[in-house]
Amino acid sequence: MSDRDDPEIIGRRVQQLRVERGLTQRQLAEPAYTAAYISTLESGRVRPSDQALRHLAGRLGVAFDELATGRPARLVTDLRLRLIEAQRTLATGDTEEAAHSYALLLAEAEELQLAEAQYDALIGLGEAAVESGELVEGRRYFERAELVLADAPLPARVPALRGRALAHYLAGELRYAVYLLESTLDELNRGGLHDPDALLLLYASIIGPYMDMGAHARAAQAAELALALAPQAGDPALVARMHRSVARTLIAEGRVAEADASLAKAAELYRGLQLRTELANCHWMRGYVCAQNGELERAEAELRQALAMLSAKRAALYSSQAAVELADVLHRRGKSEEAAALLHDVLGDLSSERGAVHSAAAHRLLGIIAEDARDPETAEEHYVRALSLLERAGAAGDLADLCRLLGDLLRREGRVEAALDAYRTGLGHRTAPGTTTLGPAPAQPPL
Known part of the structure; x- marks a missing residue:
């Protein structure tokens, strides 16, 4: 009581x-x-x-x-101000310093029995842990945050639910991440809980998992809904994140110029907010856009800048993901040795429990590099490892492409039956494009 x-x-x-x-x-x-x-x-x-x-x-x-x-009012106000400062530290400075601040603030909030402050501190600790690649620890913080506000309306708990989904997504558990995000969206929309910030956060967060699962139709729909919600959102950081996520669907549709424009808007917002990690992610995605458009020199420059910014901020998991993208560009520019070295460093930081999709991407690219070096045995080994990781993650689009690469390799080696098995596996993942095997899409907001 x-x-x-x-x-x-x-x-x-x-x-x-x-x-x-x-x-x-x-x-x-x-x-x-x-x-x-x-x-x-x-x-x-x-x-x-x-x-x-x-x-x-x-x-x-x-x-x-x-x-x-x-509770003296000045103590409560001071605690809230320091929570905002910790949030700024996490966005612009040292992840470890932010985590230390959040831990102290959580202890104070618990002593003062301030549920909302406890929730904010736990969210901050979860985000810091995820940025550092500690996905299990991050997920536990988000789960604790949900419990703190268990009796609060759903919109208030959305950041914790989204954080938990993000931790599962980065661990390679794509289907469960999508389930969490879709079920939350469905409950919000069917219940008439039209909170623009909460909905925008969810729609922006679900685009990545959809894309990695090959569910491009749902990703495009989520992007359209996010764009429609953006003018109503009160948080510019959310609007910036939305622009970055929407760029992915524009790329998939070949709308490169629009994707680049979307990223430019995001970068401008993040720069104004001094959110260094998110700004680094904009450079990362801009590099990806340039690579898809064949502008490899510019892509390399953008990705190197993203990697430098993320490394300086000690965002280990995001750094590893950006490094995979950079290695792909380096390989395409004829710098295969540097690309391979970068990928081997990445694999030292990633595992099947931590960044499965990007770990698989590293193995896939190492396989391609090995094929170019006329080392089919090593190439096959990397392809098989990537295949195992992607099957567990449920990344359908990547799986189909990888099966084609493996099948082509086996066919060139004269192993026709094994090649056919690989092709059949790939075709099986192409049978239902744009679906997540999770049933109907969530209800849409009343826009």
Whole structure:
């Protein structure tokens, strides 16, 4: 039971403050209440209404919240300000420093019994852990955050749900990540909980998993809904993240110029907000756009900048993912040795439990490099490892492409039956493009 719900605690607090200020019960009560009421309240025999507490707080010269809970208002305000500073540190500075700040703030919030502050601190700790590649730890923080606000409306819990989905996504558990995001979207939209910021965060977050699963139709639909929600959103960081995510679907549709324009908008917003990690991600995606458009020199420059920014911020998992993209561009520019060295470093940081899709991408590219070096045995080994990772992750589009590469290699080696098996596996993943095997798409918001 909280202090606010305990009449005895409030009564003792009112009596202590009255005595400290040299007031009689009658002086405290006038003009709205009687001395008898104050006597009954101070003895804990009556539960004061909010109206009564506001009157007493005014007479005693304290804030309503301080009188109702015993928490000095300045402590609460100071805690909130330091939470914002920790958020800024995470976005623009040192992940470890931000995590340390959030841990201290969480302890204070728990001592003061401030649920919302506990929630914000746990979200920050989860985001810092994910940026550092500690996906299991990050997921646990997000789960704790959900429990703290278990009785709050769903929109308030969306950042925790999205964080948990992100941790599963980066661990290669694509289907479960999509399930979490789709079910939350469905509940929000069917329940009429039209919160633009919450919906925008969810739609922007689900585009990546959809793309990796080969569900391009749903990714495109999510991008359209995100664009429609953007003008209503109050958080510019969310709008920037949306522009970056939408660029992926534009690339898939061959709308390179529009994708580049979307990323330019995101970069401008992030630069203004000084969100270094997200700005690095913009350079990362811009490099990807350039690579798809054949502008390899510019792609290399953009990806090197992204990698340098992410490494400086110690965002280990994101750094590894950007490194895979850079290695692909280096290989295409004839710098295969540098690309292979970069990929081997990446594989030292990634595993099947941590960045499965990008670990598979590293093995795939190492296989291609080995084929170019006329080393089919090593190439096959990398392709098979990538195949195993992608099958567990459910990345259908990547799986089909990898099966084609493996089948072509086996065919050139004269192993026709094995090649046919690889092709059949790939065709099996091409049979239902644009689906997630999760049933109907979530309900749409009333735009």
